[in-house]
Amino acid sequence: MALTGLFLVSFLVVHAAINAMIYFNDGGVTFNKWAHFMGSNLIIRTMEIGLFLGLILHVVDGILITRQNRAARPVNYAYAQHGANSKWYSRSMGILGILILLFLIVHLWHFWVPSRHIVGNLEPYGVDAAGQANLYALMLLVFSNPIPVVIYVLGCFALFWHLLHGFRSAFQSLGLNHRQYNGLITLCGEAFSIIVPTLFASMPVAMYLGWVR
Numbered sequence: 001m002a003l004t005g006l007f008l009v010s011f012l013v014v015h016a017a018i019n020a021m022i023y024f025n026d027g028g029v030t031f032n033k034w035a036h037f038m039g040s041n042l043i044i045r046t047m048e049i050g051l052f053l054g055l056i057l058h059v060v061d062g063i064l065i066t067r068q069n070r071a072a073r074p075v076n077y078a079y080a081q082h083g084a085n086s087k088w089y090s091r092s093m094g095i096l097g098i099l100i101l102l103f104l105i106v107h108l109w110h111f112w113v114p115s116r117h118i119v120g121n122l123e124p125y126g127v128d129a130a131g132q133a134n135l136y137a138l139m140l141l142v143f144s145n146p147i148p149v150v151i152y153v154l155g156c157f158a159l160f161w162h163l164l165h166g167f168r169s170a171f172q173s174l175g176l177n178h179r180q181y182n183g184l185i186t187l188c189g190e191a192f193s194i195i196v197p198t199l200f201a202s203m204p205v206a207m208y209l210g211w212v213r
């Protein structure tokens with residue numbers, strides 16, 4: 001779980017950085033250029049297979065671990081004070097993971113499916129000022145509707161809580177924790193969990209409010 005989780009974290013950094021190109025506010029020219037590169041470069045396309053395998057492995061591992069934990073304690077504690085030694089989001093990683101997965105299904109359907117020509121393509125959205133396929137125009141269209149905007153913001157909330165536990169926990173699982181560095185790991189985990197989901201959530205909001213056009 002820790003290895004696939006950190007691998008997915010590295011994907012989030014690249015994904016957020018490329019998406020942040022929308023803030024150049026240049027009609028999507030820079031964003032579309034990078035999106036086209038990501039969709040056409042052979043090395044990146046091969047890594048994309050790794051990404052989906054990593055995602056599936058992370059989900060399957062999560063299901064197996066939850067089952068193992070349940071089997072290890074088939075009878076509930078008669079008296080339990082869970083809040084005393086763990087946070088609610090640490091005990092809710094499964095449900096947060098399911099929410100992120102639901103968000104991902106909607107999300108991939110919106111952008112990845114047409115951009116990879118699985119169902120439909122980007123032709124209906126024309127080309128940008130540089131004559132490139134216009135994934136950006138599709139984003140503007142999707143985020144002109146408040147329902148997807150709300151779904152994306154909620155998805156980012158789930159991601160925030162999931163990362164808040166997952167980031168630090170991954171280091172602990174890999175034995176990379178040490179009393180001397182635990183404070184730093186916690187700080188990095190908290191910063192990452194706040195910055196990346198906030199950046200992601202800002203994008204549908206910025207498009208809906210017309211901050212980027």
Ligand code: HEM
Nearest residue numbers: 019035038039048107111112115135152159200201203204
């Ligand atoms: C909330 C703001 C987000 C926006 C506006 C956004 C936008 C996009 C776009 C436009 C694509 C298609 C890229 C392409 O075809 O080249 C894409 C792909 C993808 N996104 Fe997002 N995304 C967001 C958040 C997320 C989050 C939070 C996750 C994960 C938890 C995620 C996971 C993915 C995955 C797995 C793909 C397919 C990967 C690939 O292109 O190979 N996205 N996203």
